[in-house]
Structure formats: structure tokens, C-alpha cells
Amino acid sequence: MDKIRLLLTVMTIAIVVVPIVGMVLSHQGNLLGLIVPPEINEVADDLMGGDGDNGPGLEPPTMVGEPQYDEATGTFSVSFQFTNRFPLDITIKSLTGNIECAEHRFLLGNASLSNPVSIDAGETGTLTVVGAWTEDARGHFEADHAGEEFIDVVLVDFAVDISGIQIQLDQSQIEQNMQVPNPAYEG
Amino acid sequence: MFAKINWFGFAGGVTTIVMLAVSMVYPWWQLTVGDDLMTINASPVNTNFGFVGTAFTIPLIWALNVVALLTLVLSGVAMIIYSFMPNRSFSKPLLDFGYKKPLFTLLFFVIGLLVTTIILQAVLNFNLPLMGSTTNTLPIPFASGVTITVLLSAGFQWSFWLAAVAAGLCIAGRLYHKKVAVQKPTITITAKPQVEKPIPVTSK
8 A cells, every 4th residue: 555655656756857857958058948939039030020931020011002082072092002921810900090291290180991901821911091181181281282282191190900909009109101182282 | 346336436537538638639728819819728738829820838838738647647547447446455545646636737727827817917917817808908018109909818618617527526536435445344253262072981
């Protein structure tokens, strides 16, 4: 009976000690690796623009094509291309922001994503942002940009929901520059 | 051959082994951040993480998982052997060794989760749900100038409840041991051997 107890105790000690000591010995040159596996560093490199396998990291979306303006509704739309460098499929559920005149920092209106966009891993998708001008904006266009067909604006204070993670950027953070058609232009 | 079997102990041992096999695939507790952008699949025998599509394990936790796996295998085998021979001299040590392990594993797992959530709440003011969903704003040191709000969904999976059943059956096996391990009364009779007296010969 005592022999059985002794045997079970010895087996328990061996079961506890061998895997832990083995793992520590296999990481004796890099003890931090016991807690931080190399995969975490690789993912961080990919996200932060390091030399990961998936390219140069996150890139801001690039504007494609000409902005469209609908006089009847007083709205405009701008398309962007965004490459998903994450190694998984993502869905951009929403994107909202304020539009300011790049030259005068005058609030012109707001913009939002027309429809949620799903982009597979490594693929490029097109985001269509639609915006509407405020009444004050029309006055600004006529007073300060009457002779310009397109106006440089910036999208500020924007919030984006990517696959359930909502990111809200302060004004001091990223500003997305774009050109929009001037509703007051009569060229 | 097996006059008495501790069926609760047997069920506990078998359920422990089945639970181990299940837990290798199905986690006891799962946390999802966003729409699968980050996942934590936790169980005492297999804990792994997923971060933006990359799955990984933490080596130290992996070693602890191996410890728990081997301990529970030994516990299940000990319970099964004991169950068929509850009256042998080695049975009680096997039972004592086997019946506690699933319960302790379950308790340590739940306590570990609770302690983790309390520490995250106290140190980082980060509310990690044990069950259900909640939205959380990431602590400022990680998101200066940027507000990141994440949806967290967590819950215990069916494999956790299977582990609870295994622990319950093992305890039932321990309680039932009193009924199956009744010692046969042994009566020792010591009597002085009688020496037959020679029959006296009488002569008529």
C-alpha cells in the first residue's frame, strides 16, 4: 500500500517537473521566449510596418477615380482602395468623419461609408464614402472657392469599425486628404 | 473476478478520459475580441491564442498544459483500475490519488480565470467578461490619442461542463467507496486442541 502511494507520488513529481524543466532548458538562451512566442513579434512587425512576410504593414487607403457629385441630392461620393494586409478576412462595417476645407479648416459636412465592405486576406477592396454638405459649406464654396472645380478637403475625427473593433481618431491623428467637386463651380 | 465494482468511480474515470480527449479540441472557455480578430481558447490541457489570423501558444502555458494532461490521464486510469478492485490493498491509494485531480483542475482553472479578470480590472481598468459580451475601451497607455473600443464575447463551453460532470462522478465514486469497500468480518477461533483420552479398559 505504501509502495503504491510512493509510486504515485514519484510519478506526480516527474509529471510536474519534466515538462516544465524541459521547456525552460529548451529556452535557456531566451527565457523571455517562454512567455512571448516568436509569432507575436511577427504579427507586430506585420502591423507596424516591419519586415514581416505580408508586406510593409498597414497602409492608408488610396483615392481612386474622380469624385462624383449629385446635384439633386447635394451629396458626393469618393472611392478609396484599401489593401487588407492582415492574414485574415476583415469587414469594414462603418466609417464616419467630418470634412474640413484643407485650406481654411472650415467644417463643410460629414462623410460615411456607403456600405460595409468585406476584404479577404491580402486582397484589395473598394470603399465608397458618401458625404453631404452643410448649408454653411455652400456659402464657403461660393465665397472662397468660386473659381475652383475641385477643392482639397480633409477627413478628420473619423471613426472606423473593422470587424468589431471601433477605432476613433483624434483630430491630431491621421487626416485623410481628398479632392471633392465644388458644388459652386460654374465652369 | 470483480465481485464488487464502484460504478461511480468507473464512470468518473471514463468521463475524465473522454473529457481529456474532448478538451484537446474544444476549449473550456473561449474569449473572442471583435469578429474573431483575437481569440483565446483556454483549457487546462490545451490553451492557444489567435491574433489577427495567426494562431500560437505560449511555451510556458503549453508545458503547464502537458502537466495537467498527464496528471489527469493518470488520475482517470487510477480511478478505472480502482473501480474494478475496490477492496484490494492498493485500491485506497489509487482512489485517493484519482478522485481529487479533476475537481482540483476545475477549481484551479476557474480561480485562475477569476484572478486574471480581477488583476486586469484593478491594474488596467479593463473589464474582461467571464461569460457574455461587453464593449471595452482599451487603456490609454496602449492607445494615446486614439480611442479603441472592442467588443469582447466570452463563455464557458460544453467541455467545461463535461469536466464538471467528471469531477462530480469522481467525488461520487469516493463517497460510494464506503459501500463497496466493506471489509468481510474475519472470525478467528482459537481453541486448545483436545487430546483424546484413552478409553479405559475394564476387565470383567
